[in-house]
Amino acid sequence: MCAKCCNLTAGETERGKWHKVELMNEADARRTGLIVLTGFRATGKTAVGRLLAQLCGYEFADTDAMLIKRMGCSIAEAIAQQGWQYFREQERLLLVELASWRNTVIATGGGAILHQQEWELLRKQAFVIWLRTELASTLARLRQDENTAGQRPALPCQASGQGLEAETAALLAEREPLYQAGSDVVVETAERTAGEVAEAVCSRIGLKQFNKN
Numbered sequence: 214m215c216a217k218c219c220n221l222t223a224g225e226t227e228r229g230k231w232h233k234v235e236l237m238n239e240a241d242a243r244r245t246g247l248i249v250l251t252g253f254r255a256t257g258k259t260a261v262g263r264l265l266a267q268l269c270g271y272e273f274a275d276t277d278a279m280l281i282k283r284m285g286c287s288i289a290e291a292i293a294q295q296g297w298q299y300f301r302e303q304e305r306l307l308l309v310e311l312a313s314w315r316n317t318v319i320a321t322g323g324g325a326i327l328h329q330q331e332w333e334l335l336r337k338q339a340f341v342i343w344l345r346t347e348l349a350s351t352l353a354r355l356r357q358d359e360n361t362a363g364q365r366p367a368l369p370c371q372a373s374g375q376g377l378e379a380e381t382a383a384l385l386a387e388r389e390p391l392y393q394a395g396s397d398v399v400v401e402t403a404e405r406t407a408g409e410v411a412e413a414v415c416s417r418i419g420l421k422q423f424n425k426n
C-alpha cells in the first residue's frame with residue numbers, strides 16, 4: 214500500500230514513484246467532484262489548477278485571486294497594512310465557504326494548510342493533491358515569477374532575515390509534513406511542465422479528460 218495510507222496501491226508508473234488508482238471507494242470517488250491543490254509557494258498550484266480544470270471540464274477557483282478581490286488590494290499590500298493575521302483570517306473564512314463547492318478545481322495558497330481545522334472540513338468534501346517541488350526548482354520559480362513581489366511577501370520563520378534560500382528551506386521543512394498529512398496523493402512537479410503535471414493529476418486520480426487534444 215501507499216506510504217500515505219490512502220487507497221492507492223503502488224503501480225508500474227512513471228518514474229517508479231507514482232501510484233496507480235485502483236479500487237477507489239465510493240466516498241473517495243465522490244470527493245473527486247472537488248479537487249484541491251496544495252503545496253508550497255511556486256509549486257504550480259495556480260498554473261496547474263487552471264489547466265486541470267480545463268482538462269476535466271471543471272470550474273477553476275484560486276483562493277489568492279479571490280482574496281485579492283475581496284481585500285481590494287494585493288497580498289503584499291494587505292500584509293504591509295494589516296499583517297499576516299488579517300490575511301490568514303480572510304483565508305480561513307474562504308476555505309469554509311469553498312468546502313461546499315462542487316465540480317471545481319481549487320488552487321489554494323501555500324499557507325492554507327496551516328488552517329488545520331478548516332482543512333479537515335475541506336478534506337471531507339474534496340480530493341486533495343499535494344504538488345511537490347524540491348528546493349532548487351522552488352527557488353528558481355520564485356525568482357523568475359513576476360508575481361512574487363506582489364503575491365509572496367516574506368513569511369515569518371526560523372530563518373527570517375537570512376535570505377530567500379535559507380528561509381525557503383526552513384519553511385519547506387516546517388510545511389512538508391503538513392502537506393503530506395493533509396493530502397490524498399502527492400505529485401512531483403520537477404522536470405514537468407504545468408500541462409504535464411495537470412495531465413498526470415488527471416490520470417492519477419482517474420478523472421476523465423474532456424478537453425484533451
Ligand SMILES: Nc1ncnc2c1ncn2[C@@H]1O[C@H](COP(=O)(O)OP(=O)(O)O)[C@@H](O)[C@H]1O
Pocket residue numbers: 252253254255256257258259260261320354355357358359402405406407408410
Ligand atoms: N511545472 C512547472 N515548471 C516550470 N515552471 C512552472 C511550473 N508550474 C508553474 N511554473 C511557474 O512557476 C511560477 C509559480 O507558479 P504558480 O502557478 O503561481 O505557483 P503557486 O500557485 O503554487 O504559487 C510561475 O511563474 C509559473 O509559470
Ligand SMILES: O=C(O)C1=C[C@@H](OP(=O)(O)O)[C@@H](O)[C@H](O)C1
Pocket residue numbers: 252253254255258259277288321322323324325364365366368
Ligand atoms: O505560503 C504562504 O503562506 C503563502 C503563499 C501564497 O500563495 P502561493 O502558494 O500561490 O504562492 C499566498 O497565499 C501568500 O503569500 C501566503
Ligand SMILES: [Mg+2]
Pocket residue numbers: 258259260277320321322
Ligand atoms: Mg497560486
